[in-house]
Amino acid sequence: QKEVEQNSGPLSVPEGAIASLNCTYSDRGSQSFFWYRQYSGKSPELIMSIYSNGDKEDGRFTAQLNKASQYVSLLIRDSQPSDSATYLCAVNIRNYGQNFVFGPGTRLSVLP
C-alpha cells in the first residue's frame, strides 16, 4: 500500500508568519513530488514541484525534499489571508509513470 501522509490540520498562523506544511511518503522509489493548493469548492492548482534533494524556492514558497527520510515539506513565508486553503502533497509512485498518490491535505488558515 503506497501511502502519503500529511500533518493533520487545521493549521492556523498569523498574517506575515511562516507556515510549515509537512508530508511523508512510504514508497522509497518515488521520484517526483508536488504541492497543490485547493480552495474550497475549487480544483487543485500546482504550487511547487520538486525532484531532487534539497530546497527549491519560488517567490514566497520553498519546497524541501529529503529522499533518505522520505519527507517533503512546503514553507510559505509572509503568509497572507489569501493563502488560506487546503494544501495537498502528491507523490508519483512509479518512476515517471502516471500513478500518483495524494495525501489527505492540510487545511491552512492565515489569520489577519
Next chain:
Amino acid sequence: EAQVTQNPRYLITVTGKKLTVTCSQNMNHEYMSWYRQDPGLGLRQIYYSMNVEVTDKGDVPEGYKVSRKEKRNFPLILESPSPNQTSLYFCASSPRPGGEQFFGPGTRLTVL
C-alpha cells in the same frame, strides 16, 4: 485559453443508470487522469492514460471504465452507478510522465 474542461459539472442520477463524464484538454497533453475526492480520503486516482489507446488502473478503478480514442478526450464511464460512487470527480492532464498536472473544474456526482 489552456484548460481542462469537464461536463457535466453537477449530476444527480439513480442507481444503475449508465452515465459518462466527459473530459477534454486543449494543451496537447499525452497524459491524463481521473480522480475522485471524498472527505477525509483526499484525492484518489481512478484511471490514467499515457497515450491514445493506453490506459491503466489507478488505486480505485472498481466500477469505472475509461477510453482514450483521441488525445484530447478522456471520458469516465460508470456502467452501473451505485451510491458509493457519489463523489467529486476531477480530470487532470499532464505534459510529461510523472509531471505536474492541470485539473479540470470538477464534476459533483450524486447517485441515489
